[in-house]
Amino acid sequence: MIARAKSATMTPLRADGRMTMRIVMLTLAAIASCVPAMAQLAIKLPIAKxxxxxxxxxxxxxxxxxxxxxxxxxxxxxxxxxxxxxxxxxxxxxxxxxxxxxxxxxxxxxxxxxxxxxxxxxxxxxxxxxxxxxxxxxxxxxxxxxxxxxxxxxxxxxxxxxxxxxxxxxxx
CATH class of the missing domain: 2.40.128 (Lipocalin)
Structure with a gap:
């Protein structure tokens, strides 16, 4: 449940002080996009490069x-x-x-x-x-x-x- 704001601005905190799920998800997405991509492992084919x-x-x-x-x-x-x-x-x-x-x-x-x-x-x-x-x-x-x-x-x-x-x- 997201706490209702007392004004037109929204707050990321619920009434009990915890962050909303939306803020958590956005934060995780931002962190994940900053992690360098793992190098792709070599693929085995029966032919040479x-x-x-x-x-x-x-x-x-x-x-x-x-x-x-x-x-x-x-x-x-x-x-x-x-x-x-x-x-x-x-x-x-x-x-x-x-x-x-x-x-x-x-x-x-x-x-x-x-x-x-x-x-x-x-x-x-x-x-x-x-x-x-x-x-x-x-x-x-x-x-x-x-x-x-x-x-x-x-x-x-x-x-x-x-x-x-x-x-x-x-x-x-």
Whole structure:
């Protein structure tokens, strides 16, 4: 119960001198927002950190790919008519992984695990198969992409700079 104020101003104290629940909650929220975020733990995937691109691409000239930096997965690419714009990075924190059928590891983002999925499995040294399942009408459409990992030193200086900027942990 909140004590009634004798004037138009409200008091944070009840008649017995205790703080109101609202003040307590606001104080706790303010304190919690000041605590530094905990560092995300490394995620285990069956592939190495780095830039992964389609297996029909050449590492020296690649303009797009997927990046795994130990905690995040997503796209890193240059765009425009000649790949002269960008880079753009769409990396999302992986919150959980689990092994599923076929030897794939499924990645979960933002604690959400819906009908669609993102899976990866190693198929050899610096080779992987990336499988995306997307809901479509009454089925799941599955897209498989054979990938290769490009070592940082084999990439163009422009792509190396993009990785160092957007995914520095993948550049190590």
């Amino acid at each position: 780095g830039l992964w691109t389609n297996d029909n691409q050449k590492c020296a000239t690649v303009r797009y790919g997927y990046v795994f930096d130990g905690t995040r997965w997503g796209s890193l690419y240059f765009y425009g008519p000649n790949g002269n714009l960008g880079p753009a990075a769409e990396l999302r924190p992986i919150t959980q992984t689990r092994v599923v059928e076929g030897g794939f590891t499924q990645m979960q983002f933002d604690g959400y695990d819906g009908a669609g999925y993102f899976r990866v499995k190693a198929t050899g040294t610096d080779r992987a198969l990336y499988r995306v399942g997307a809901p479509f009408r009454e089925e799941i459409q599955v897209l498989d992409e054979p990938l290769i990992r490009c070592a940082l030193q084999t990439l163009s200086p422009k792509m190396q700079a993009a990785i160092r900027r957007h995914a520095p942990a993948a550049a190590k």
